[in-house]
Amino acid sequence: MIFNVIGYWKNIILLWACGISLTFVLLTMPGKVMAGEAEHSAAVEYGAYLTRIGNCMGCHTTKGGQPFAGGRRLSTSFGVFITPNITPDKETGIGLWNQQDFWQALHQGKSRDGRLLYPAFPYTEYTKVTRQDADAIFAYLQSLPPVSQTNPAHDIFFPYNSESLLAVWRTLYFKEGVYKPDQSKSPAWNRGAYLVQGLGHCNACHTTRNMLGASQDEALTGGQIMGMNWYAPSLSSNLEAGSGDWEIEEIVTLLTTGITKRAVASGPMATVVRQSLQYLSSEDVLAMAAYLKSLTENDIGNVTGVHFSVTxxxxxxxxxxxxxxxxxxxxxxxxxxxxxxxxxxxxxxxxxxxxxxxxxxxxxxxxxxxxxxxxxxxxxxxxxxxxxxxxxxxxxxxxxxxxxxxxxxxxxxxxxxxxxxxxxxxx
Ligand code: HEC
Ligand code: HEC
Ligand code: HEC
The missing domain is CATH 1.10.760.10 (Cytochrome c-like domain)
Structure with a gap:
């Protein structure tokens, strides 16, 4: 009898507990799903912003073509690279990729199947992007409409088309690693450095490249752009495009509108401003300007660049x-x-x-x-x-x-x- 009473109460308690947890599950589940969805759409939105700063569309879209479907030809001294389709199409794009695959591409320069990627894809700079930001970019790309588009293969000259040469190249010139903040600098400076060195991939143009197309320094000291008949001036010399003697506001105006009293972004730089930099948030553009201004700190103000050999x-x-x-x-x-x-x-x-x-x-x-x-x-x-x-x-x-x-x-x-x-x- 006494056992029965206990058993009875045990059952009641059990039922009651089940009821509570069931109600709890029912009450919280949609909440969790909703919170998850809100988190996801915030990531997609932030990913869209980061994708602009990385100017992924600029390379992965042909003139008048479907956004992100690739097919753009990039001529270099090593041959012609054709950008791949990065829309979420399962057959011709990256629809079957997961976050980890994408991270491997952006951070390590390896495709989903492990193939080493050519640095015509600036993963040498994107490697500095954090995992969180990479995941946001991936979430955005996966939210795009899939476009079925097969692009032609690269047309790269011998011997640059050899994977083992690429492996050697990577050992010599590719430094994998997320941006490490400099604790002696302000958060804004670090944010600017993160954007300039990483997603902004300014170094892809504003640098001198060696015979193998590798840039030797991160000081943005300027150089002729590979495959383009343009010179990207030094961002660390006030005689070229350094902004040591500019007010922060003027740098901000140049980056976001492309034109100031003293300067105009022309040619490939006009494209960078139009496709990417004009979308920088006011906080980020201030951070970038502060970092750019600091690049000229070690500028010795060399004024001997002028040579005349005429009477x-x-x-x-x-x-x-x-x-x-x-x-x-x-x-x-x-x-x-x-x-x-x-x-x-x-x-x-x-x-x-x-x-x-x-x-x-x-x-x-x-x-x-x-x-x-x-x-x-x-x-x-x-x-x-x-x-x-x-x-x-x-x-x-x-x-x-x-x-x-x-x-x-x-x-x-x-x-x-x-x-x-x-x-x-x-x-
Ligand atoms: C300067 C041009 C350029 C820019 C900018 C660029 N890419 Fe690419 N990307 C390429 C090229 C070229 C390849 C092909 C590399 C190869 O096949 O070895 C590529 C390859 C890729 C791949 C690998 C695809 C595969 O099938 O293996 C992914 C993913 C990718 N890019 C994503 C991005 C994202 C995201 C951004 C912006 C953050 C971006 N790309 C910006 C040129 C560019
Ligand atoms: C596709 C190549 C390319 C990339 C990427 C690029 N630049 Fe440039 N940039 C150029 C060229 C070419 C010029 C010279 C033409 C000109 O003066 O506008 C230039 C000029 C500039 C100037 C001087 C403009 C003037 O007229 O005084 C600044 C400042 C600058 N770039 C900053 C940046 C920053 C910051 C980034 C990265 C967020 C960047 N660039 C990325 C090619 C590039
Ligand atoms: C119809 C008006 C017009 C005429 C005429 C004109 N320009 Fe320009 N010029 C512009 C505009 C607008 C720009 C900015 C366009 C750009 O940066 O691509 C510019 C840009 C330039 C630049 C680049 C400046 C920089 O900071 O990058 C130079 C150099 C230049 N012009 C020289 C000349 C010379 C030399 C002539 C005569 C042979 C000339 N222009 C005729 C309107 C004009």
């Missing part, structure tokens, strides 16, 4: 001829004083890009014209017409020499041969 007589004669061409073809926009019109036509007087040691970008601007980046801050940019069909090489050389030496500018003269060499190439 002053012929020098003056050349500038006179160049000045005439300037009056006829350029002055209407850039002004007799070279000051341009703020926010519309860039100033050429005091413009670092114009007096840089390498005249390549200036020559290219004159030959091909161009448009500054279309951004929210500069929605309808004014363009510059190309002069390739209007001026002969000698005339381009004269007018470029002129703008490099008028209004207090001072830089080497340019020869017709250099103009000829600057023709061709992408962008």
């Amino acid at each position: 002053s007589g012929s020098f003056r004669k050349q500038l006179e001829l160049g000045g005439k061409i300037y009056q006829e073809y350029c002055q209407a926009c850039h002004g007799a004083d070279g000051k341009g019109a703020p926010g519309i036509y860039p100033a050429l007087a005091g413009n670092r890009g114009v007096v840089m040691d390498s005249p390549l970008n200036v020559i290219r601007s004159v030959l091909n014209g161009g448009y500054p980046a279309t951004t929210a801050g500069n929605p309808r940019p004014y363009g510059m017409p190309p002069f390739q069909q209007i001026l002969r090489n000698e005339e381009v050389a004269l007018v470029v020499s002129y703008i490099r030496n008028a209004w207090g500018n001072r830089a080497s003269l340019v020869r017709a041969l250099e103009v000829d060499r600057s023709k061709g190439g992408d962008d």
Whole structure:
């Protein structure tokens, strides 16, 4: 009897406990699912932001093609790389990948099947991205509509198409590892460094590469871009694109609108601003600007970049001829004083890009014209017409020499041969 009573109460208690836990499960389950969903959509949204900062779409999309479906050709001195489809299509994209596979690609430069990836995919920089940020990018990419698109294979010259050479290359030049904050610096500086060195992959262009396409330093000291006839100036020298003597606000304006009183982002840099940097949050762009400004701390302010080997007589004669061409073809926009019109036509007087040691970008601007980046801050940019069909090489050389030496500018003269060499190439 007594056992029965105990048994009875035991059953009641058991039922009661089950009831409670069942109610608990029923009450919390949808909550958990909802919290999970909210977390997921926040990750997707943050992933979309990070994907812009990494400018993944820029390379993984052809002109007029489906976003992220790949197929874009990247010409280099090693051959042509064709970007893969990174939409979640199961057959032709990365639909079968999981977070770990994606991490392996971004962080280690290995495909899902273990194949070593070519550093034309800037995983040499993306390796600095944290696991959390990589997962957010992956969540965003997986949320995209799948696009079924098979892209052609790379067309890489012998011997660069050999996997064992790539393995050697990686041992020599690839340093795997997430960005490590410098505790002696502010959180904003570290955030800026993280973005510039990692997702922003500024080093992919602003660096000198060796014969094997590897960049030797992380100091962003500038160099000719591989496969593009453009020079990406040094971000650590005030004589080039360093911003040591710029106000933070001006750096922010350049990165987000593509144009300031003194400078304009042109060619490939205009593309970077249009596709990526203009979307930086105000916090992140301030962080990036603070980091960029600090890069010039060790700049010795070397002002010996100017070499003249002309007698002053012929020098003056050349500038006179160049000045005439300037009056006829350029002055209407850039002004007799070279000051341009703020926010519309860039100033050429005091413009670092114009007096840089390498005249390549200036020559290219004159030959091909161009448009500054279309951004929210500069929605309808004014363009510059190309002069390739209007001026002969000698005339381009004269007018470029002129703008490099008028209004207090001072830089080497340019020869017709250099103009000829600057023709061709992408962008
Ligand atoms: C400068 C151009 C460039 C940029 C920018 C770029 N990629 Fe790529 N990506 C490539 C190329 C080229 C390959 C092919 C490499 C290979 O096959 O060895 C590639 C390969 C990949 C792969 C491997 C696909 C596979 O099938 O193995 C993934 C994943 C990927 N990219 C994701 C991204 C993400 C995410 C971003 C932005 C954070 C990004 N890429 C930015 C050029 C680029
Ligand atoms: C695809 C190649 C490429 C990438 C990636 C790139 N740049 Fe540039 N950048 C250039 C070129 C080319 C120029 C020279 C043309 C010009 O002056 O705008 C340039 C110029 C600049 C200038 C000077 C602009 C001026 O006119 O004074 C700054 C500052 C700059 N880049 C910062 C960055 C930062 C920061 C990043 C990374 C977030 C970056 N760049 C990524 C190619 C690139
Ligand atoms: C119709 C107006 C117009 C005329 C004419 C014009 N430009 Fe420009 N120029 C611009 C605009 C707009 C830009 C910015 C476009 C860009 O950066 O791609 C620019 C950019 C430049 C740049 C690049 C500046 C930088 O910081 O990167 C140089 C150099 C230049 N022009 C020189 C000349 C010379 C030399 C001539 C005459 C042969 C000339 N321009 C004629 C409007 C003009």
